Amino acid sequence: MLLEKNVRNIPFKGILFLIIIVFELTGFDLQQVNAQVNKIKxxxxxxxxxxxxxxxxxNSQDTVYYxxxxxxxxxxxxxTPRAESAYSAAAFTGFGYNGEVKYRxxxxxxxxxxxxxxxxSYSWVRVDAKSDYALAHEQLHFDITYLITERLKKRLREIELDSDFDSIIQYQYLQSYREMNRLQERYDNETRHGIVVSEQLRWQTLVKNWLEEIHQ
Incomplete structure (x- = not known):
């Protein structure tokens, strides 16, 4: 059954708060109510x-973590290589996060x-395209994803948080994901997907230097 329990007149520093807690329970559970009240306090x-x-x-079964x-x-x-694709290989990379908060x-x-x-399972290569040079191009896609997360981590450590910290973190995450997509696209455009050797070497140096700047 649906049970509504009103918890009233809980003083925090002289202020009265009205907290309405709704539980879907098979019976009244005072311990669960108290746990929720303590969490809010x-x-x-x-x-x-x-x-x-x-x-x-x-790593997990289908996932390599950086x-x-x-x-x-x-x-x-x-x-499986995509028949309609004009490219020799594709690396599927990305990033996400999990979080928890504790109170002390x-x-x-x-x-x-x-x-x-x-x-x-989403990343593929054609049989005749397996060279060390091509692999280095795909590895740098993974390195760029890592670079973006290192920038995100740096911002999160420096940013001023408040009670709306969850929204702040989510906003920074979305901004970083957009930044990653832009940088990955720029990398492929400027190297022409690795065809231009001089640009490929330049990008390898760029990413290396950017990471060193973050870790200084």
Whole structure:
């Protein structure tokens, strides 16, 4: 059944708050009500916000998570080449995040885990295109995705957060995803998908330098 429970007159620093909590329960659960009230009280009492951002490590069945110790190999490209495509290979990369918040006194501690990924089943290569040079071009697509997430992590550590931190983080994430798409497109346009060797080498240097600037 649907149970509405009104919790009234909960004083926080001399102010009365009206909190309406709606539960879908098979019976009244006072412990669950109290847990929700305590969670809201903690959020209201927050004065300070800290954030930590890390990268997910290891791989899953169809996903390679970015690691400086692991360079892509052609074995990671497990998708079927697209007959209609004019290209020799395609790397499917992207990024997302998961987060949780814990409360310690008047401080909200926000922990973000960034997923910088390469999807093997969506990435493909034609049999006659497997060269070290072509692989380096695809690896740099993955490196660019990683670069964008490092820029995002830097901004999140520097930005001023408030009680609307979830919206702030989501906005920064969306801005970064747009930045990634623009930079990936620029990379392919300027190198002509790796055909122009001088541009390919220039981009490898660019990405390396950009990463070094972030990590200084």
């Amino acid at each position: 903690k959020a209201i009492d927050v004065k300070h916000y800290t954030i930590t951002v890390s990268n997910r490590k290891g 690691s400086k110790q692991h360079q892509l190999t052609w074995d990671d490209f497990r998708g 006194g008047d401080t909200a501690i926000i922990n973000i885990v960034m997923d910088v990924y390469f999807i093997q």
